[in-house]
Amino acid sequence: MLRSAQLQYLLKESFAGFHRRKLTTGVTILIMGSSLLVLAVLTLATLNLALALERARTGIDIRVFLQEGLTQTARADLQPRLVSIPGVSGVTYISPEMALHEFSGTLGQDADLLEMLDGNPLPPSYHLQLTVEARNLDTVRAIRDEVAGWAEVEEIVFHQDWIDALERWTFRFQLASMIVGLIVFVAAVFVISNTVKLTMAASARVIQIQKLVGATNAFIRTPFLAEGALQGFLAGSLAMGLLAVAGVLLEGRLGGVVFFAPGQIAGFIGFCVLLGLIGSWSAMRKYLTLRSDL
Amino acid sequence: MFSRDPAASGPLEERSVIGFRHVDLVYSDQTALADVSFTVTNGEFLCITGPSGAGKSSVLRLIAMDAFPTKGEVIVRGQLASRMNRRKVPRLRREIGFVFQDFRLLEDRDVFDNVAFAQLVVGIKSNQITKNVMRVLTQVGLWNKRHRLPRELSGGEQQRVAIARAMVNSPKILLADEPTGNLDPETAQEIIGLLFRINDAGTCVIFSTHDHGIVRTFGERVIVVRDGKLVSDEKRRGAVDRKATITDHMYRAPAPGRQEKVHA
Ligand SMILES: Nc1ncnc2c1ncn2[C@@H]1O[C@H](COP(=O)(O)OP(=O)(O)OP(=O)(O)O)[C@@H](O)[C@H]1O
Ligand SMILES: [Mg+2]
Numbered sequence: 001m002l003r004s005a006q007l008q009y010l011l012k013e014s015f016a017g018f019h020r021r022k023l024t025t026g027v028t029i030l031i032m033g034s035s036l037l038v039l040a041v042l043t044l045a046t047l048n049l050a051l052a053l054e055r056a057r058t059g060i061d062i063r064v065f066l067q068e069g070l071t072q073t074a075r076a077d078l079q080p081r082l083v084s085i086p087g088v089s090g091v092t093y094i095s096p097e098m099a100l101h102e103f104s105g106t107l108g109q110d111a112d113l114l115e116m117l118d119g120n121p122l123p124p125s126y127h128l129q130l131t132v133e134a135r136n137l138d139t140v141r142a143i144r145d146e147v148a149g150w151a152e153v154e155e156i157v158f159h160q161d162w163i164d165a166l167e168r169w170t171f172r173f174q175l176a177s178m179i180v181g182l183i184v185f186v187a188a189v190f191v192i193s194n195t196v197k198l199t200m201a202a203s204a205r206v207i208q209i210q211k212l213v214g215a216t217n218a219f220i221r222t223p224f225l226a227e228g229a230l231q232g233f234l235a236g237s238l239a240m241g242l243l244a245v246a247g248v249l250l251e252g253r254l255g256g257v258v259f260f261a262p263g264q265i266a267g268f269i270g271f272c273v274l275l276g277l278i279g280s281w282s283a284m285r286k287y288l289t290l291r292s293d294l
Numbered sequence: 295m296f297s298r299d300p301a302a303s304g305p306l307e308e309r310s311v312i313g314f315r316h317v318d319l320v321y322s323d324q325t326a327l328a329d330v331s332f333t334v335t336n337g338e339f340l341c342i343t344g345p346s347g348a349g350k351s352s353v354l355r356l357i358a359m360d361a362f363p364t365k366g367e368v369i370v371r372g373q374l375a376s377r378m379n380r381r382k383v384p385r386l387r388r389e390i391g392f393v394f395q396d397f398r399l400l401e402d403r404d405v406f407d408n409v410a411f412a413q414l415v416v417g418i419k420s421n422q423i424t425k426n427v428m429r430v431l432t433q434v435g436l437w438n439k440r441h442r443l444p445r446e447l448s449g450g451e452q453q454r455v456a457i458a459r460a461m462v463n464s465p466k467i468l469l470a471d472e473p474t475g476n477l478d479p480e481t482a483q484e485i486i487g488l489l490f491r492i493n494d495a496g497t498c499v500i501f502s503t504h505d506h507g508i509v510r511t512f513g514e515r516v517i518v519v520r521d522g523k524l525v526s527d528e529k530r531r532g533a534v535d536r537k538a539t540i541t542d543h544m545y546r547a548p549a550p551g552r553q554e555k556v557h558a
Contacts, residue, residue, distance in 0.1 A: 005420035209398060213412040213463065214388035216381075 013223035017199035028195045033238030039184045042177040049170040062128040065155045087134030092127040096120045192279025224280045232276025236269040317366035326352040328522045339493045342502040344519040350502035354469045391460030391468040395475035397452045399444040406440040409459045430458040450481035470501035490536045
C-alpha cells in the first residue's frame with residue numbers, strides 16, 4: 001500500500017527526469033511525435049481507403065446481359081438459377097425498355113440523341129445483388145466464370161478494374177502502415193528507453209540506496225515507468241495535435257476524408273503510452289536485479 | 295534503536311540470527327570465499343578482519359542477500375538464502391541496516407531528508423517519519439545540523455548520518471563495511487563507540503575493518519578471513535571497556551521513547 005508521503009515522492013520523482021533534462025526530453029518528444037505523426041497519417045489513409053473500399057463493395061454490381069431472342073420462359077427460368085448461386089442474394093430483371101430509360105437518364109440533355117435510333121439496341125439483363133461476404137473480387141470472378149458458361153448469357157459486366165485497384169491499394173497501405181508502425185514502434189521504444197536510461201544513470205545512487213533500505217523493485221520502478229508513459233502520452237498527443245492542425249489547414253482540399261473518431265484518438269494515444277512503458281521497461285532491465293553493490 | 299531487544303536473551307539456538315555453513319562464494323572466475331562457517335547470535339558484536347581482498351565485504355554481501363552462496367548455506371533471521379524468494383529480499387533488508395566506508399549519502403538532500411528517505415521508501419506515515427528521524431538524529435547528536443547538506447559535514451558527521459539512516463527503520467542487524475576506513479583515529483573511535491551503544495540496545499552489530507589498532511582495542515569477537523578462508527574466530531570477553539569508549543557527551547540522547555514498529 002502506498003502512503004501519501006510515498007505517493008508524493010513518486011510523483012516528484014516521475015517529473016524529475018523532465019525537470020533535469022528539459023532539452024533531451026523535449027527533443028525526445030519531438031522526434032517521437034513526428035514519427036508517430038507519420039504513423040498516424042498512414043493509419044488514417046488506410047482507414048479512408050478501407051472505407052472507400054467498403055463503399056465500392058456495397059455498390060458492386062454484376063450485370064448479366066442475355067442473348068437476344070430468348071423466350072419469356074427461358075428468361076424466367078434463369079432467375080432461380082441465378083439466385084441459387086452462392087453469394088447472390090437477389091436478382092432484378094431489367095428489360096430493354098427499362099435499360100433504355102436508365103440510359104437516357106444518364107445522358108441528361110443529350111437524351112434527344114436516342115430519338116435518332118430506330119428500335120432499342122439494348123439487350124435485356126439481370127442485375128445481381130450480392131451478399132456482404134460475396135462482395136470481393138474472388139467471389140465476383142467465380143460468379144462470372146460460372147454464369148459466363150451458360151448458353152443464354154451474352155456478356156457479364158462489373159466494375160472490376162476499380163475494385164481491383166482499390167483492393168490492391170488498401171492492401172499496400174495496410175502493409176506500409178504495418179511496416180512503418182513496426183519501425184516507429186522500435187524507434188520510439190529505443191528513444192524513450194534512452195532518455196529513461198539517462199534518468200536512471202543520474203539516479204543510480206538513489207536506486208542503490210533504495211535497494212539498500214529495502215525498497216521493493218515495484219517501488220523503484222514506478223517513477224521511471226511514469227516518466228516513459230508520460231513521454232509517450234505527450235508524443236502521441238503532439239502527433240494527434242499536428243494531424244488535427246493539418247486537417248484544418250487542408251480542409252478544402254481533402255473533401256470526404258474521414259478523421260479519427262474520439263475513441264480512435266484515445267486508442268492511438270493509449271498505444272503511445274504503451275510504447276513509453278515498454279521503452280522505460282526495457283531501460284530498466286539491468287536495474288531489476290536485487291544487487292545494490294554493497 | 296537503543297532499547298533492548300527481548301529476543302536477545304533466549305536459548306542459544308533461537309538466538310542465532312546468522313548462520314554460515316560451508317559457504318563458497320565464486321564470482322564469475324574469482325573465488326571470494328571458500329568453506330566459511332560461523333554463527334552469530336542475537337545481540338552479538340562481531341568484528342570481521344583480514345587483509346584487502348580477503349573476503350570481508352563478501353561476507354557482509356551474503357548476509358544482506360546482495361549475493362547468494364555458490365555452495366553451502368547462509369541463514370539470516372531464519373531465512374535460508376538458497377530458498378529465499380527473491381521478491382522477499384527487500385523485506386529482509388528492512389531488518390538490516392548498512393553502513394559503508396564512503397557513507398553513501400544523497401548529496402542533493404539535507405541530513406534530515408537523507409535519513410527520512412529510508413522510511414519514505416518503505417512506506418512509513420509522514421508524521422511518524424518526522425518522529426523517528428528526530429529520534430535517531432538526536433541519538434547520533436546531529437539533530438541541530440539536520441538542514442545541512444552532506445558536504446557541509448565532517449567525515450565523522452557524515453558517517454553518523456549514515457548510521458542514523460541505517461538505524462531509523464529499527465533493524466535487528468547492523469552491517470558496517472569498513473565504517474572507519476575514511477576517518478582519523480579519533481573520529482573512528484567515536485564511530486565505534488556509537489556502534490557499541492547501538493549494540494548495547496540489542497542490535498546485532500557486524501563490522502569489518504583491516505585496521506589492526508581497531509581490532510586490538512575494540513574487538514570482542516573477532517573473525518579473521520584470509521584468501522577467502524576463515525582462519526580464526528575468537529571471543530575476547532571482557533577485553534574491551536565499553537564504558538570508556540562511550541564517553542562522548544554528544545550521544546547522551548534523551549531516553550528513547552517507545553519504538554515505532556517499522557513494518558508489518
Ligand atoms: N563483483 C565482483 N566480481 C568479481 N570478483 C569480485 C567481485 N567482488 C569482489 N571480488 C573479488 O572477491 C575477493 C573478495 O573481495 P571482497 O570485496 O570480499 O574483499 P574485502 O576483504 O572486502 O577487501 P577490501 O578490504 O579491499 O575491501 C577479491 O579477490 C575480489 O577481487
Ligand atoms: Mg571490502
